[in-house]
Amino acid sequence: MQTKYRNRLAFARLAVYRTIPPKEMSLRICVVQFMHVEALLRVYLMTERTNEQWVADLTADHTVEQAEALEDLRLRLQRGIFYYLRRERSDLSSRSHTNLQQMAEDFTQEATLRIIKNIHSFRGDSRFTTWATKVAVRVAISELRRARYRDFSLEEVTADGEMMPDLNVLFPAGQPTGPERSAEQSEVLEKIRAAIQNALTERQRTALEAVGLRGVPLEIVAEQMNTNRNALYKLLHDARVKLRAALEQEGISVSYIHDLFR
Amino acid sequence: MAFNQLLAMVEAIFSAHEEELDCEGCDQEMPHLVEIIEAGEDPTLLLPAVQEHLNHCRDCREEFEALLVIVRAEDQGVLNQNGNGTGGS
Numbered sequence: 001m002q003t004k005y006r007n008r009l010a011f012a013r014l015a016v017y018r019t020i021p022p023k024e025m026s027l028r029i030c031v032v033q034f035m036h037v038e039a040l041l042r043v044y045l046m047t048e049r050t051n052e053q054w055v056a057d058l059t060a061d062h063t064v065e066q067a068e069a070l071e072d073l074r075l076r077l078q079r080g081i082f083y084y085l086r087r088e089r090s091d092l093s094s095r096s097h098t099n100l101q102q103m104a105e106d107f108t109q110e111a112t113l114r115i116i117k118n119i120h121s122f123r124g125d126s127r128f129t130t131w132a133t134k135v136a137v138r139v140a141i142s143e144l145r146r147a148r149y150r151d152f153s154l155e156e157v158t159a160d161g162e163m164m165p166d167l168n169v170l171f172p173a174g175q176p177t178g179p180e181r182s183a184e185q186s187e188v189l190e191k192i193r194a195a196i197q198n199a200l201t202e203r204q205r206t207a208l209e210a211v212g213l214r215g216v217p218l219e220i221v222a223e224q225m226n227t228n229r230n231a232l233y234k235l236l237h238d239a240r241v242k243l244r245a246a247l248e249q250e251g252i253s254v255s256y257i258h259d260l261f262r
Numbered sequence: 263m264a265f266n267q268l269l270a271m272v273e274a275i276f277s278a279h280e281e282e283l284d285c286e287g288c289d290q291e292m293p294h295l296v297e298i299i300e301a302g303e304d305p306t307l308l309l310p311a312v313q314e315h316l317n318h319c320r321d322c323r324e325e326f327e328a329l330l331v332i333v334r335a336e337d338q339g340v341l342n343q344n345g346n347g348t349g350g351s
């Protein structure tokens with residue numbers, strides 16, 4: 001609960017308590033017990049702002065309400081992000097507690113700015129805090145991706161121009177596939193290769209290789225292709241639709257490939 | 263490329279639909295979806311398009327899973343007030 005209200009509440013309780021004469025011991029005890037229950041209820045039921053209150057407080061520029069809401073939001077986001085960094089990110093397990101706290105603080109600061117800037121895009125179909133946490137998660141994960149792929153170069157990854165594997169690569173020496181089956185496998189791989197070559201644009205091929213085969217995040221690939229993540233997703237989606245049509249024409253299906261390469 | 267990657271790619275190709283939710287659409291629906299799951303409802307019935315996007319988009323899936331973890335910890339009171347949330351370590 002906000003400090004201001006907590007103090008006012010304490011004063012109000014004391015004032016009520018003092019109106020009861022000291023000789024009415026049992027009444028005093030009764031009132032104190034009641035206040036205790038009421039305080040607990042407040043903690044459980046009323047600590048949360050409603051969505052409307054969050055938005056109203058955060059946008060009430062230069063007011064105490066805004067300062068308090070910002071502080072409450074900051075604490076909440078920071079502990080959530082810290083929890084995520086510490087508990088879910090094995091890649092950060094070597095970082096110190098202080099270091100992770102600092103990261104959580106930085107991400108939260110950036111996220112808070114973004115939340116205030118985009119607060120009007122909050123549609124109210126979830127709790128405000130869930131929406132705000134989503135913004136913070138996105139900031140944190142984006143930053144972590146950028147740090148991890150700092151030295152990544154899309155050109156290097158796609159330089160060899162050879163996307164589809166050889167059977168020798170797919171099945172390292174000595175796999176028990178008969179000559180007939182092996183010929184059929186080669187044929188299917190060749191058809192997939194041809195579909196990728198003929199049905200897709202250069203950009204689609206690059207994106208498919210980096211994202212689909214190498215597992216590079218869309219966000220990183222998008223940056224290097226001078227586009228944004230949403231547009232890249234659409235580009236890849238378009239590529240999948242085209243490949244599906246091309247492969248279906250060749251009579252290839254998932255179950256067929258599954259059986260053939262099993 | 264390993265066989266699993268080939269199969270994953272082929273599966274992604276064959277599950278392509280003409281109309282799919284994009285990353286921005288997914289981003290908007292994410293808070294709602296997380297709360298549906300937290301409430302124990304079946305997300306595949308309520309928001310199938312979002313679920314489908316998450317199957318195809320690793321970036322969104324990573325963010326979605328992180329959000330779910332944090333919201334769940336908040337709801338279960340795992341995160342304490344001083345911001346540690348380390349579960350008592």
Ligand SMILES: [Zn+2]
Nearest residue numbers: 284285319322
């Ligand atoms: Zn996405």
